[in-house]
Amino acid sequence: MLEELERVPAGVDSLVLCDIGVDQSRLAQFVDKLGDLARRCEVMYIDHHYLSAESEKRLTKARVKLVHDVEECASMLTYQTFRKDLPEEAKKIALYGAVxxxxxxxxxxxxxxxxxxxxxxxxxxxxxxxxxxxxxxxxxxxxxxxxxxxxxxxxxxxxxxxxxxxxxxxxxxxxxxxxxxxGKKMGMLAYMRTDQHATGSIAKLLIGTFDVPVGVAFREKSEPGWYEVSFRGTSDCKVHLGRVVGRLAERYGGSGGGHKLAAGCRIPRGKIVSLLKELNRRL
Known part of the structure; x- marks a missing residue:
């Protein structure tokens, strides 16, 4: 995302970013970059991923128009922001995002x-x-x-x-x-390595198959030596997966983040067992 923001052409009047969910390790750079862009065009940032109070304050100070609410999904926030300019059918599309x-x-x-x-x-x-x-x-x-x-x-x-x-x-x-x-069970979570792209779906299937509050599915990325990891949770999950995964991924040399019951990260292959054990300990 940071690389994409670098390529925003000169002469742009307004820029709207939605549902970015920047991982914690790059959040400060992301906030700084939006601040830079806000000096030359109108910038609106719509998201429901976790943002610290400090990040919100910095974005507002940089004149970024922030629409942020962790209780609603990004499609609903976007619909509410632009509803006066949208046709009636748009609310259905917003609801598809919520579902x-x-x-x-x-x-x-x-x-x-x-x-x-x-x-x-x-x-x-x-x-x-x-x-x-x-x-x-x-x-x-x-x-x-x-x-x-x-x-x-x-x-x-x-x-x-x-x-x-x-x-x-x-x-x-x-x-x-x-x-x-x-799949395999480790305490309060179940995990599986796969070569399928639908790691989020597999994480959900693990929850039901092994009757656990958290499912974790991971696959090797195109870049050798790295795993792409998806986490899904139920209402019995007592931690905010997005925050915990973001911190653990950074600790083990990767990056990540997400919602309370859905998160993702990229992490070196050799650190996946350590991440799983530490996550299980916190559950």
């Missing part, structure tokens, strides 16, 4: 979804998230989906979304079998 981020019980999303056909919202959100999971590495496809959503198309109306969603469902059935065979 797929497991935040449809948040104060704002809960009120909005009560006024919709809940099953319709859940089905469309599932089609959308599963199709992106199936083709998530294809950024051209992700951009296509984003463009179609911006035209207020529903997920089932977008080419390839229904087919890809079904393919991902079939893949998930296979993943569930793999989790039973390859």
């Amino acid at each position: 797929t981020d497991y935040m449809d019980a948040s104060p704002l999303a809960k009120k909005m979804i009560e006024k919709e056909d809940r099953l319709f919202i859940l089905l469309e959100a599932t089609l959308l998230s599963n199709s992106v999971a199936e083709r998530g590495d294809d950024m051209e496809y992700v951009r296509l989906v984003a463009e179609e959503l911006s035209r207020m198309k529903q997920p089932h109306e977008i080419d390839e979304v229904p087919r890809l969603a079904v393919e991902q469902l079939r893949r998930t059935v296979g993943l569930a079998r793999e989790v039973k065979r390859g």
